Amino acid sequence: xxxxxxxxxxxxxxxxxxxxxxxxxxxxxxxxxxxxxxxxxxxxxxxxxxxxxxxxxxxxxxxxxxxxxxxxxxxxxxxxxxxxxxxxxxxxxxxxxxxxxxxxxxxxxxxxxxxxxxxxxxxxxxxxxxxxxxxxxxxxxxxxxxxxxxxxxxxxxxxxxxxxx
Amino acid sequence: xxxxxxxxxxxxxxxxxxxxxxxxxxxxxxxxxxxxxxxxxxxxxxxxxxxxxxxxxxxxxxxxxxxxxxxxxxxxxxxxxxxxxxxxxxxxxxxxxxxxxxxxxxxxxxxxxxxxxxxxxxxxxxxxxxxxxxxxxxxxxxxxxxxxxxxxxxxxxxxxxxxxx
Numbered sequence: 001x002x003x004x005x006x007x008x009x010x011x012x013x014x015x016x017x018x019x020x021x022x023x024x025x026x027x028x029x030x031x032x033x034x035x036x037x038x039x040x041x042x043x044x045x046x047x048x049x050x051x052x053x054x055x056x057x058x059x060x061x062x063x064x065x066x067x068x069x070x071x072x073x074x075x076x077x078x079x080x081x082x083x084x085x086x087x088x089x090x091x092x093x094x095x096x097x098x099x100x101x102x103x104x105x106x107x108x109x110x111x112x113x114x115x116x117x118x119x120x121x122x123x124x125x126x127x128x129x130x131x132x133x134x135x136x137x138x139x140x141x142x143x144x145x146x147x148x149x150x151x152x153x154x155x156x157x158x159x160x161x162x163x164x165x
Numbered sequence: 166x167x168x169x170x171x172x173x174x175x176x177x178x179x180x181x182x183x184x185x186x187x188x189x190x191x192x193x194x195x196x197x198x199x200x201x202x203x204x205x206x207x208x209x210x211x212x213x214x215x216x217x218x219x220x221x222x223x224x225x226x227x228x229x230x231x232x233x234x235x236x237x238x239x240x241x242x243x244x245x246x247x248x249x250x251x252x253x254x255x256x257x258x259x260x261x262x263x264x265x266x267x268x269x270x271x272x273x274x275x276x277x278x279x280x281x282x283x284x285x286x287x288x289x290x291x292x293x294x295x296x297x298x299x300x301x302x303x304x305x306x307x308x309x310x311x312x313x314x315x316x317x318x319x320x321x322x323x324x325x326x327x328x329x330x
Contacts, residue, residue, distance in 0.1 A: 010298040013328045022328055027293060027304040038217055040205050047212020049261075052203055052268035059320055060273075064304065067295045096214075096309065097282055098288040100328040105215035105289045116264055118187050123263040124270045128192060130232045130260055131174040139192040139229065146259065155200050163187055163265040164195075165182045 010061045015101075022099050029060060032103040036072055041106040041115065043122075046092045050115035051123045055104065067092050069106055075162040086155045088112045112150070116163060119148035175226045180266075187264050194225060195267040201237055206280065208269040208287075209258045212213045215280035216288045220269065232257050236275055240327040253277045277315070282327060284313035 013026035021028055031039050042128040043050055055063065059070040059079055067089035077120070083089030086153040090108040097104055116123040123143035179190035187195055188262050201219040208215055220228065221266050224235040224244055234255035238245040248254030255273040281288040290310035298304070 009300045009302060011301050018172045018326055018328050019329065023310075023329065025291075027306055038203055040214060040217060042207075042212070042214060047207070049205060049207060049270045050274050052205060052263060052270075057230065064295055065294060065297050066233055095293040096289040096292055097293055097306065099283045099285075099290070101169060103288075104293075105217075106216045118264045120264075123268075124261040125264070126190075126262055128229060128269075130229055130257055130263055132230050135174045136176050137174055137176060137178050137316060141190045141192055141262065143190075150191040161183055163183050165183065 007124045010064060012057070021101050025068070027097065028101055029057075029093070029097065029104075030100060031038050031057065032102070036074075038103045039069075039071065039106060040103065041090055043106050044109050048122050050090075050121070060104070063092060064095065069108060071164065075164050082115075085104065085110060085159070086112070086114070086117075086150070088114050090115065095152060114149035117156065118150060119150050119152045120145045121149050175229060177222070186266050192262065193266055194222075194262065194269075195224065195265060197267070201239075203236075203268045204236065204271060205268065206234060206255055209272045209274050211286050214289050215255075215275065216284070225269070228257060228271070229260070234273060239325065240329050247280075248276060250324070251277070251279070251282075251315070253279050253315070260263050279314035280319065282317060284312045284315050287316050300308065303318045 013028040015021055015028045035056050039049045039053050039055050040101050053071040054065055056072040058070050062070040069082045071080045089111045092106050092108050096109040114121055126141040127144050129139055178193040180186055180193045196202050200221050204218050204220050206215045220234040221237040224237050227235040227242040234243045234247045235259055254276045257271050257273050279286055291306040292309050294304055
């Protein structure tokens with residue numbers, strides 16, 4: 001009998017030594033106390049950083065097996081197939097892991113070209129000015145994107161905003 | 166009297182509303198329960214992801230004020246001026262923050278061209294193969310960098326390895 005489509009087969013290796021983790025070929029991810037690993041997605045063509053998120057073991061497995069980015073939504077506390085609501089699926093062209101295997105880098109192509117729930121192409125649409133501050137100075141962010149790619153109200157309707165204060 | 170060089174002047178805004186955080190010009194970073202915010206550094210020229218780390222409020226302030234990347238080392242539990250030991254200082258050319266202000270993106274130029282304590286240019290020197298797995302299959306990582314930029318033993322001597330199992 002064929003395995004159900006939703007049953008992941010993939011196994012991760014146990015973390016046995018620093019040499020194995022840093023210099024070996026085992027995938028031995030380090031999940032934090034909440035069972036999460038940090039994830040960064042960049043655009044495969046422009047190199048632009050699109051978003052920063054987290055995966056649990058299931059999201060990591062599904063991303064590897066399907067080639068589409070899955071995350072763990074901390075604000076909604078659920079598995080999150082990116083683009084399931086908005087249509088802005090992230091197709092993973094290359095997937096890398098860092099030296100101590102506690103961070104994942106997805107190089108993606110995005111259907112529709114947007115990755116940010118606010119409506120911008122990237123979640124990183126504001127820059128922080130660099131330089132010495134006067135006493136008690138408050139930095140003022142500068143917008144680096146000025147045009148929304150989509151209208152969040154049309155795409156998400158009345159769904160609650162994931163941003164938490 | 167001039168303020169001591171080590172006394173940061175910069176103030177962050179309180180997080181008052183989703184609109185302020187997402188669409189405003191206040192820098193109102195969201196530190197997690199451990200007082201940390203996620204940080205990603207990419208190479209300003211190649212766009213390559215160099216590392217993923219964390220900052221506390223002091224590291225964020227020092228990075229903004231000096232234009233050189235400072236992190237909070239979770240494994241060593243200390244403020245970490247990147248490059249202080251190795252010489253591989255990260256000069257921040259642009260600094261961005263994401264929609265809900267819980268992640269920072271540094272676009273940097275690195276003295277010496279390396280950002281990974283293992284000796285590679287980037288911490289992300291291994292790729293994860295994408296695709297359906299056979300039952301109980303263990304993925305095998307592929308090296309995407311093959312040449313070390315420096316010899317960690319020469320640079321760090323007997324300093325403890327920051328990777329934790």
